[in-house]
Amino acid sequence: MSLLHAIIGVSTMRTHAQAVVIGGGVIGCSILYHLTKLGWTDVVLLERDELTSGSTWHAAANIHGLHDNNNITRIQNYTMDLYNALEAETGQSCGVFQPGSLYLAQTEAREHQLRLQAAKAKYYGLHFHEVSRDEAERLHPLVDFDGIRCIMFEPSGGNVDPSGVTNAYAAGTRQNGAEIIRFCPVTATEQQPDGTWIVRTTKGDIATEWVVNAAGLWGREVAALAGLDLPLQPTEHQYFVTETIAEIAALDRRLPSVADRDGEYYLRQEGKGLLVGAYEKDLRFWAEDGTPQGFGHELFADDLERIEDNMMRAIDRVPAVGEAGIKRVINGPMIWSPDANVLFGPAPELSNYFCCNGIIPGFSQSGGMGLLAADWIVTGETRYDMFAWDMARFGTWADKAFTKARVGDQYANRFKIHFPNEERSAGRPLRRRPVYDMQRERGAVFGLNYGWEHPLYFGYPEGAEDHTEGFTRQDWWHQVGAECRMLRENAGVIDISNFATYRCAGPGAEGWLNSVFANTMPKAVGRSCLTPLIGKRGGIAGDFTVTRLGEEEFWVIGSGMAERYHQRFFKAVPLPRDTIFESHTDAMSGFNVAGPRSRDMLQRLTNTSLSTENFPFMRSKWIELAGVRVLALRVSFTGDLGWELHCATEDQAQLYEALLVAGKEVGAGPVGSRALMSLRVEKGYGSWGREYSPEYWPQEVGLDRLCKMDKAFLNKAAVAQTLAKTAREHLVVLALDSGETDASNADATGGEPIFKDGQGIGRVTSGAYGYSVGMSLALGFVSGAQSGDVVEVMVLGRPHQARILAEPPFDPKGLRLRA
Numbered sequence: 001m002s003l004l005h006a007i008i009g010v011s012t013m014r015t016h017a018q019a020v021v022i023g024g025g026v027i028g029c030s031i032l033y034h035l036t037k038l039g040w041t042d043v044v045l046l047e048r049d050e051l052t053s054g055s056t057w058h059a060a061a062n063i064h065g066l067h068d069n070n071n072i073t074r075i076q077n078y079t080m081d082l083y084n085a086l087e088a089e090t091g092q093s094c095g096v097f098q099p100g101s102l103y104l105a106q107t108e109a110r111e112h113q114l115r116l117q118a119a120k121a122k123y124y125g126l127h128f129h130e131v132s133r134d135e136a137e138r139l140h141p142l143v144d145f146d147g148i149r150c151i152m153f154e155p156s157g158g159n160v161d162p163s164g165v166t167n168a169y170a171a172g173t174r175q176n177g178a179e180i181i182r183f184c185p186v187t188a189t190e191q192q193p194d195g196t197w198i199v200r201t202t203k204g205d206i207a208t209e210w211v212v213n214a215a216g217l218w219g220r221e222v223a224a225l226a227g228l229d230l231p232l233q234p235t236e237h238q239y240f241v242t243e244t245i246a247e248i249a250a251l252d253r254r255l256p257s258v259a260d261r262d263g264e265y266y267l268r269q270e271g272k273g274l275l276v277g278a279y280e281k282d283l284r285f286w287a288e289d290g291t292p293q294g295f296g297h298e299l300f301a302d303d304l305e306r307i308e309d310n311m312m313r314a315i316d317r318v319p320a321v322g323e324a325g326i327k328r329v330i331n332g333p334m335i336w337s338p339d340a341n342v343l344f345g346p347a348p349e350l351s352n353y354f355c356c357n358g359i360i361p362g363f364s365q366s367g368g369m370g371l372l373a374a375d376w377i378v379t380g381e382t383r384y385d386m387f388a389w390d391m392a393r394f395g396t397w398a399d400k401a402f403t404k405a406r407v408g409d410q411y412a413n414r415f416k417i418h419f420p421n422e423e424r425s426a427g428r429p430l431r432r433r434p435v436y437d438m439q440r441e442r443g444a445v446f447g448l449n450y451g452w453e454h455p456l457y458f459g460y461p462e463g464a465e466d467h468t469e470g471f472t473r474q475d476w477w478h479q480v481g482a483e484c485r486m487l488r489e490n491a492g493v494i495d496i497s498n499f500a501t502y503r504c505a506g507p508g509a510e511g512w513l514n515s516v517f518a519n520t521m522p523k524a525v526g527r528s529c530l531t532p533l534i535g536k537r538g539g540i541a542g543d544f545t546v547t548r549l550g551e552e553e554f555w556v557i558g559s560g561m562a563e564r565y566h567q568r569f570f571k572a573v574p575l576p577r578d579t580i581f582e583s584h585t586d587a588m589s590g591f592n593v594a595g596p597r598s599r600d601m602l603q604r605l606t607n608t609s610l611s612t613e614n615f616p617f618m619r620s621k622w623i624e625l626a627g628v629r630v631l632a633l634r635v636s637f638t639g640d641l642g643w644e645l646h647c648a649t650e651d652q653a654q655l656y657e658a659l660l661v662a663g664k665e666v667g668a669g670p671v672g673s674r675a676l677m678s679l680r681v682e683k684g685y686g687s688w689g690r691e692y693s694p695e696y697w698p699q700e701v702g703l704d705r706l707c708k709m710d711k712a713f714l715n716k717a718a719v720a721q722t723l724a725k726t727a728r729e730h731l732v733v734l735a736l737d738s739g740e741t742d743a744s745n746a747d748a749t750g751g752e753p754i755f756k757d758g759q760g761i762g763r764v765t766s767g768a769y770g771y772s773v774g775m776s777l778a779l780g781f782v783s784g785a786q787s788g789d790v791v792e793v794m795v796l797g798r799p800h801q802a803r804i805l806a807e808p809p810f811d812p813k814g815l816r817l818r819a
Contacts, residue, residue: 013203014044014179019210019377020199021045022186022222025056026162026362028214029169029180030370036176038378043178045170046201048185052166053296054216058332060239060277061162061363062257062268064101065154066117066128068418070751070763071384075368077126080156082367083165090171095161099269100256102131102140104317105150110262112471113417114152115797116752123753123760123794128154140255142247142320157257159268160363169370185293189225195351210377212354217291217335219343219357228347230391231398232358233407234291234335236284236300238307239277241270242324248272261415263313267321274321278310279414285404286333295333302329334360338398338406338427340414342369343391345376348567355391381536385693392564397451402427420749421474421674423447423456423466433497433589434653442660442670445476449498449673450561457483457672471796472746476674477769483675484771487638491595492671493659496637496644497652500563501588502556508576509552515573516714518698518707522548528618528633532703533569534715535694538722540701541715542566543692547620547633555620555631557644559688560585573714588631589652591659594642596816597666602643604662608632610643617818626658637676639683639810641819678768681777684733684808690750690765691731691779697722700781701731729762729783733808736776736793737801746795748778755792755799761785764793773809778802 018040021032024047032045047053065077083094105111121128131153133145139153170180181203188200189211199206215222223230248255249272257268265278284306304311304326315322337343337358342365347353356373359365372382387393405427413424423446429436431451439446444455445466456466459479468474486492504513513521519531525548533542545557558566563585575581593602599610608623609615620633628651636642647655663669686692686701698704698719707719736748748767753760762782770777778793785791787806792799811817 013181013206015204015206017042017044017206017208019043019212020197020206020208021212021214022199023047023214023216023218024051024166024180024182025054025214025216026052026166026169026366027216027356027359027369028212029166029173030366031212031214031356031373032173032178032180033169033176034370034374035377036173036178038374040378041177044206045173045178045180046184046186046199047180047182048218049296050182051170051180052163054218055332055334056162056166056216056362057297058299058330059162059363060266060275061160061165062158062266063160063364064157064259065126066121068113068117068751069388070120071386072365073120073124073126074384075372076364078371079365079367083160086168086172090168090175092168092171093161093164094168095164096158097160097254098156098158099254100139101154101157101259102136102143102256103152103154103259104145104148104262106147106260106262108149109417109419109470111150112796114150116794117797118152119753119794119797120751123755123763127156128152140258142255142318143258144317144319153256159257162363165363165366186222186225189222191226191350197352210352210354212356212373212377214356216357217287217295217333219335219355221290223355223357226347226350226353228350228353229396230343230355230357231338231394231403232335232343233288233403234286234333235407235411236286236331237277237279237334238303238329238331239275240304240329241275241327242273242321243327244272245274245320245324247320248274258318260313260317263310263317264415265310265314267314267318273324273327274318276311276314276321278307279411280307280310281412282306283408283411285408288404300331300333302331304329336360336407336410338394338403338410340410341389343394344369344373344386344389345391346568348392348564348571379536381694383537385695387562387565387689387693390565392567393561395451395564397431402430419468419470422468425465429453433495434649435495435656438653438656439495439670444670444672447673450563452498452560454498455495455670455672456674458670471749473769480672480674480678481769481771483671484678486667486669487595487671487675487679488640488772489596490666491593491598491601491663491668492675493656493663493668494592494594494638494671494673494676496592497589498560499590500558500560500566501584501590501646502558502581503553503584504556504579504581505550505553506576506579507552508579509554512573512576512579512581513546513554513556514711514713516570517544517546518713518719520708520711521546521554524548525550526619526621528620528635530706532698532706533566534707534713534719536715536718537694538697538715538718539694540692540696540698540703541569541694543686543688543703545633545635549620549622549631557633562688569714587649588646589649590644590646591656592636592638592642592644593659594636594638594640595668596641596819597668598640598642601662601666601668604665605658612819626655628655628658630655636817637685638679639685639808640679640816677766678771681766681768681779682770682773682808682810684779686731686779687766696781697725697727699723700727700729729781732780732782732787733805734778734780734791734793734802735805735809736778736795747776748793748795752778752794754780754782755794756785756789761791770809775809777809
């Protein structure tokens, strides 16, 4: 391609590419750039207009490194480090300004959040630390710090030039041999029988192995070309830039940005003035029925009255804002997912169709998202666990009404803290099981689990919502404790309808399941096993219970929230002829009845003997319980004596009523998922998405014994490589000191760093108070430490002494499970 062609974006239209990226914003250009870095040079980007059209060009383009999620912190810091390297590599300026960022806490909860982020920064070797008011006033003399409890400083914070960054990625891709074709709308994407794609455009067709949807504001429309419905909704968003401010003009340096999230605005220097942006309560949706094809570099009419309250708070904090005139107002569109996180990854229902849509902090995450997208496309998996951002976290249940309601809530509460265990009510209830009303009548407070309303705890006024407004123990802490003690002393009934349920049957069922899962499938009818699912890099992609109910029939139980995610793995192994594997998650509902009196309770409802002799641990069978046909598995995630009971969804209410009546006779009652969290942590049980993820090797989480290397299974070669290595870290149970410290009224929740002798050695993955063992507990990964060692867990961002336990505090020998 000639230099002239490269400059004006004209070339002979290629007819084949390894990947076609659709969308020439910052994300699309980053993905293309990172694909070339991993060796894919036969790749092309198609842009319907000019690069940066849509929402990239008018972005405020702030950059920051810290995030509540540890892996997003990693990719944001990668992105910030990349910009300077990208400038050096390409010669294209990214317009990087890094005068630092000041983070202000007006409330105790915000202080907890900032201190926790500072502890994480120390653990990851990043720069984010507390400064005094005197130092903050020196850094930013225009800010009034009255009423501020805590001030943190991130030296690398700042902003970039949106067009500069996008064009730097584009320059890098061209240098590496990739092609960018502008003014080339995509008119169709058609999957071929062999899984490849034909991308049709106004300039010709391209055959490709991969389609990458990075179409920004047009992400919905591009997805629809492939028959995919993405839960996305654009909104308007405003910021303004002031005229020159004399105090800024007189400085010989750039002022740090100000993150006053309690004030619900953002503020940074722009030229010799200030840029102020806001996420107002009185938001405006845009393009609800589709983004106009002709939209490009347009803006909306100014409407500053809608952000007046936010502006006034900014003026109170930085009076110079109110004294300066307004130079210009930007009111442009942004496109959001229901939780404000990117929809990321291959569409599970399609082959080789990758999405990266709805990204809000694009310039903080563009490099990392590009890197991980290229990881996934080229190697089959990302280097970091990205499940919280995986598009598979939403299903078809995330319809337009739900998406609009959630987006409205996310926009209006953009700077509100997302507290641990928090459940927001927007767009709910959505999916309800038959027992929903019965649970409400019994004081259930519900959370959302893959669209389903699911009981968190009981005993509150009917219709109460969960209000978690802090990092410390909330009002529900005592109710959850009562449920835990009830189950441990008598029995409890836990709704497990949020588990995913599958049936595999046919002459090839056993062989297929053995080809998918790492453990050997049960040989005898009525036997069950636990088994890992292995990822492309040899980590834990899932954990399942498989039970054999016939010579050619198996039932599989897994994580409900990961059901769509796991489709990718199941599709990777072709089903044998005359064999089926089908989801029964909607058709089946279930309960776990557990506790020392669970056998007594259930025996009242069935003629089947539930004695250990007749129904041992890890056995299963179809039984009749209170007139309902039930698949009963002798297993319990509580670590106590118990059964999982799965019935047809239409029979759920009848079964529930019978269980509650029988339970009342033995001092049992309903138990919610927050109590289950406490019970499983007491037992040291890991959970998918926390302790089990593709990042962790089997030997690091105690699942290596379930990987049977004498048979073939999905990704066996990868796990053979990881099993041959020394574990990098180990999953442990920690008991936190209950002494009277700043953290004595709080428990670890996940993400808190763990230190030993001042050095970061690990992080918490789950935490809860162990009501039946009388101690605050955490599960976490550590390296360079062993049982008995005293360490520090950064609860609320402050050191809290803890001891690594040699074994789980509840029933370490598993005697109650097998009783």
